[in-house]
Amino acid sequence: MNELLAIRGLRTYFHTESGVAKAVDGVDLDIAQGEVLGLVGESGSGKSVTALSILRLIPDPPGRIVAGDILFKGRDLLKLSWDDIREIRGNAISMVFQEPMTSLNPVFTIGMQVMEVIQAHEKVSRREAHRRAVDILTEVGIPDPEQRMKQYPHHFSGGQRQRVMIAIALVLNPSLLIADEPTTALDVTIQAQILDLMLEMKARRAGASILLITHNLAVVAETCDRVAVMYGGKIQEVAPIDTLFKTPFHPYTHGLLGSIPSVEGPKARRLTVIPGSVPDIHQLPVGCKFVTRCPYAFEPCPDNEPPLIEESPGHWVRCHLYPHGGKAAI
């Protein structure tokens, strides 16, 4: 695997009046060149904080990255100066957020916002920036881009605004696109179009990778090469996408898969519910973070955190049911 990004032992904590919230508590994750990696989990599992930590966008205070390394093409992003990290943002790693209306500035035209990104990172004339802005808006499927450049975000539909955000994120041809719930605010048909667009744009950029953050495993199934499942600030399972869907190991992954509706099969399947809710991050369990909701919890689970082990080649799991190579049937 040709590694693009390697996260090692990342811990991002928030100091609040209620105590220390360990939003990300020891995350190890790799993204290969050309790969689409899905990061899934419920709200509050630490997915977005992991993404914001990569670009050092954690508000400090109350947040702080207290430990770990984030190696991007061999450089530790956590040790770069603010000038260097600003250069990385947008240029080498860019991000698309959930709600395009809050990411776009309502008082500037779309053209100004695309051109601003180009001119902030490259010494090009206004004419050249304009030409490149028209080109990228054409590429993301905005019709009549010359005219639309003169319009404001409120003139665009939700799907078109997200296309503009993808254009802004990719106009400098970054190596890594982080997409944080990019389709959650859109209706289902537009969701599919936006996911297809991201994959098409990636295919046109040799070696580019995507980190796709979502709570929706169905979205991951259609777009990703591998998937990492996160819960309680930790990675609980990592596997190639087909493997995870065919032979999930972790009880939490079983719960997530069981809650996906399916119209296939001879008779309708009853959806399963993961009992309880995500624990308060100020008071996470000492041992396995899933212990309060796990139907398979047994003696070592409350007090001992299981390690993340490679149970089969490329398939990692953090659960006492898988003690270093032993298979357990769920």
Ligand code: SF4
């Ligand atoms: Fe369940 Fe124990 Fe495995 Fe945690 S370690 S997921 S509580 S069986």
